[in-house]
Amino acid sequence: MHGVHLTRTAENVAEIDALAARLEPSGGGRVPLADFLDDVRRSGRRGRRAPLGRLVGRKVRRAFTWDAADRRDPLWWPQGITTSADAADGPGLVDGRRVLVVSWYAKAASHGGGQGSRLTFVDLETRRYRHVLLVVPRLRDGEVHLEPLRVHAGGIVWRGPYVHVAATARGFVTVRLDDLLWAPVEGDSLYGYRWVLPVRSAHQAAAEEGVARLRYSFLSLDRSVDPPGLLAGEYGRRKQTRRFAHYPLDDTGLPVLGEDGFARPATLDDAGLAGMQGAVTGGGSYLVTASHGPWTPGSLYAGRPGAFRRHRWALPMGPEDISWSPADDLLWTVTEHPRRRWVVAVPRPAG
Numbered sequence: 001m002h003g004v005h006l007t008r009t010a011e012n013v014a015e016i017d018a019l020a021a022r023l024e025p026s027g028g029g030r031v032p033l034a035d036f037l038d039d040v041r042r043s044g045r046r047g048r049r050a051p052l053g054r055l056v057g058r059k060v061r062r063a064f065t066w067d068a069a070d071r072r073d074p075l076w077w078p079q080g081i082t083t084s085a086d087a088a089d090g091p092g093l094v095d096g097r098r099v100l101v102v103s104w105y106a107k108a109a110s111h112g113g114g115q116g117s118r119l120t121f122v123d124l125e126t127r128r129y130r131h132v133l134l135v136v137p138r139l140r141d142g143e144v145h146l147e148p149l150r151v152h153a154g155g156i157v158w159r160g161p162y163v164h165v166a167a168t169a170r171g172f173v174t175v176r177l178d179d180l181l182w183a184p185v186e187g188d189s190l191y192g193y194r195w196v197l198p199v200r201s202a203h204q205a206a207a208e209e210g211v212a213r214l215r216y217s218f219l220s221l222d223r224s225v226d227p228p229g230l231l232a233g234e235y236g237r238r239k240q241t242r243r244f245a246h247y248p249l250d251d252t253g254l255p256v257l258g259e260d261g262f263a264r265p266a267t268l269d270d271a272g273l274a275g276m277q278g279a280v281t282g283g284g285s286y287l288v289t290a291s292h293g294p295w296t297p298g299s300l301y302a303g304r305p306g307a308f309r310r311h312r313w314a315l316p317m318g319p320e321d322i323s324w325s326p327a328d329d330l331l332w333t334v335t336e337h338p339r340r341r342w343v344v345a346v347p348r349p350a351g
Helices: 013-026 033-037 068-072
Strands: 004-008 062-065 076-083 099-106 117-123 128-140 143-148 156-159 162-166 171-176 195-207 218-222 229-233 244-247 267-269 276-282 285-290 297-304 307-317 319-325 330-335 343-347
Touching: 013 128, 013 143, 013 195, 033 117, 076 162, 076 218, 076 330, 099 156, 117 162, 162 195, 162 218, 218 319, 229 276, 276 330, 285 307, 285 319, 307 319, 307 330, 307 343
Parallel strands: 076 156, 076 319, 128 195, 156 218, 218 276, 276 319
Antiparallel strands: 004 195, 062 343, 076 099, 099 117, 117 128, 128 143, 156 162, 162 171, 171 195, 218 229, 229 244, 244 267, 276 285, 285 297, 297 307, 319 330, 330 343
């Protein structure tokens, strides 16, 4: 055994059902994902060049950026990325659409901080998108109350009906897209958001005595195994651990639990790179992003733990999480710095 594991909490079924029932009289409640995607409003714009004509990355094949407000926003910072190619095997479509999802966290030090984290759903054909606030439902005295989910959201994985959201030292939380809620009367108390996704359960990081708990800095779908699993990794500098953990997933998209009720990694590797922002497996190798600050283009590494090849300046400044689309063999990543924010796709390099 590897000494680290996850503990799954009970599902917030009663809390979510109570919230949905409370919203129904005002025209709110659960909304199917397909209907939600018909209502995406904000418009991203195509763009492969930064100001002054600099390319946003040497390897970039496709790129778009957010609208002016989101591109400049000092409060919300993009972090994780996943696509409908992760959600289901095959052509990479969900409800007939190619969809990309990005996670953001609100910086507590910024004005309006404490708003937590959110997911943004993008229709890749139209580049239209919409934000959804992540919330934690609590039942108190028979009433359901909502709190923002305050996690860094450094990586996300969409698999089946679930989206897993990295929560660093806490492990990760899991939302179910069937719980997507339209909240027409809740928005004033939720920072103006009308769409919310309540946390269904948490997968809490734990470890045996003498073993450091894994930091769930980023997540991706692990296609090095069949059926695909979950790859979790650690951002680390200096003496911090930089491990990769591979968790099996069941048919529904949740981590497999053992007889003791814990989810344990099938493999754990401690030969990751310093400053990893995201990692994914594809084509028999690992693909890893690294950032070099807000002004220098990022790097993409390919290979195996302990034997990576660097593709310098392959990505824009500030790359974060990474996801692989097998159908077109493209890697997607998102960048975080205000006024230099892109979502880009690059060809998968050889290891």
